[in-house]
Amino acid sequence: MLKLIGRYLIAAIMIPVGVVVGVAGWIQNKLRQDYYQRRFKEIKDQIKQEEEQAKQS
Amino acid sequence: MTTQNASFPLGKKASILYSGGTDSALAAYLVGQKAEEITLLTFDPGFIFFIENSKKHVDLLRHHLGADRVKQEIIPIKPFIDRILFGERMHDFKKYGFNLTALVCLGCRLSMHTMAIIYNLEHGIPVIADGSIQKQSTVPEQLDSFVRRNRRTLWWKYGIRHFSPIYEEDNSDLEMDKIRLSLKPNLKKQFILFDTQATCPFGVPADVYARIFYGELSGPAREVDTFEYSEQKRPLMEAIINEHFADKTPGLDELIDQLKTVASPLPAKWEDIDHA
Numbered sequence: 272m273l274k275l276i277g278r279y280l281i282a283a284i285m286i287p288v289g290v291v292v293g294v295a296g297w298i299q300n301k302l303r304q305d306y307y308q309r310r311f312k313e314i315k316d317q318i319k320q321e322e323e324q325a326k327q328s
Numbered sequence: 329m330t331t332q333n334a335s336f337p338l339g340k341k342a343s344i345l346y347s348g349g350t351d352s353a354l355a356a357y358l359v360g361q362k363a364e365e366i367t368l369l370t371f372d373p374g375f376i377f378f379i380e381n382s383k384k385h386v387d388l389l390r391h392h393l394g395a396d397r398v399k400q401e402i403i404p405i406k407p408f409i410d411r412i413l414f415g416e417r418m419h420d421f422k423k424y425g426f427n428l429t430a431l432v433c434l435g436c437r438l439s440m441h442t443m444a445i446i447y448n449l450e451h452g453i454p455v456i457a458d459g460s461i462q463k464q465s466t467v468p469e470q471l472d473s474f475v476r477r478n479r480r481t482l483w484w485k486y487g488i489r490h491f492s493p494i495y496e497e498d499n500s501d502l503e504m505d506k507i508r509l510s511l512k513p514n515l516k517k518q519f520i521l522f523d524t525q526a527t528c529p530f531g532v533p534a535d536v537y538a539r540i541f542y543g544e545l546s547g548p549a550r551e552v553d554t555f556e557y558s559e560q561k562r563p564l565m566e567a568i569i570n571e572h573f574a575d576k577t578p579g580l581d582e583l584i585d586q587l588k589t590v591a592s593p594l595p596a597k598w599e600d601i602d603h604a
Binding site for chain 1: 377378425426427429473477480481527529532533534535536537540541542545546547548549551552555556
């Protein structure tokens, strides 16, 4: 019983924390949108190259 | 180059990254059908509650696979967590900002991987599996791109073949019921507070963050951060492994060679491996 209460207490506190931080994170990611788009393309190219190299070896 | 229908490698041992939940228990069951001995690796990062819950499915696995074929190890990894997850916290917060809420789980997972590599090398275990599933790729550590790249650039670097035997699985609950491995139906629907695994206070907001805010709503942020975070932590992980084996005989290179020798004939897909 104590265990169950403990688990639900953790959820009751931490779920709202997740929502509040999530909204803040969403705003942050919108502001960094250009950076993320550019890096995403670079990373995709890098992984593609690595996979081709791995196939060859 | 892969070999179809290869037999399980010498030693016939495998380890499983095991939380005790339905996914890792189902993965353990599938691996246990092909390996002669499985070791369930459960890690204690030092900040989770009710880790003893992870033992609940172990008895059922022993019943199905044989008591002497299933071993569970609960291993503390707090020193690794302190270095990998918390060691660069100011830098991490500046770089990733609020996204660190979800990346905490990736840092924890990388600490587990570091310990698992050490364990497998020390015990001569050439195969490791986990219960990653595509359906849960909302969380960074189960992203397809991360799982695949990690397999190539981390596990295999240390001579270990990594498999996710249920990656395509849509409903591990149903599968567990079918093979009578489930303690009760719909375990997965318990969402964050599971009966058969530990409760992590960081895991709760991380899951909310990853599921709702860190996916399509944020564009490619999750993919980029996951790549950069794991690349950033790689040297730390390698340093920990090197330090661990620094004064040991046989040395790290020798252990890696031994594992690579037995693991290299294995096919890329778990389904293509023969039963033991």
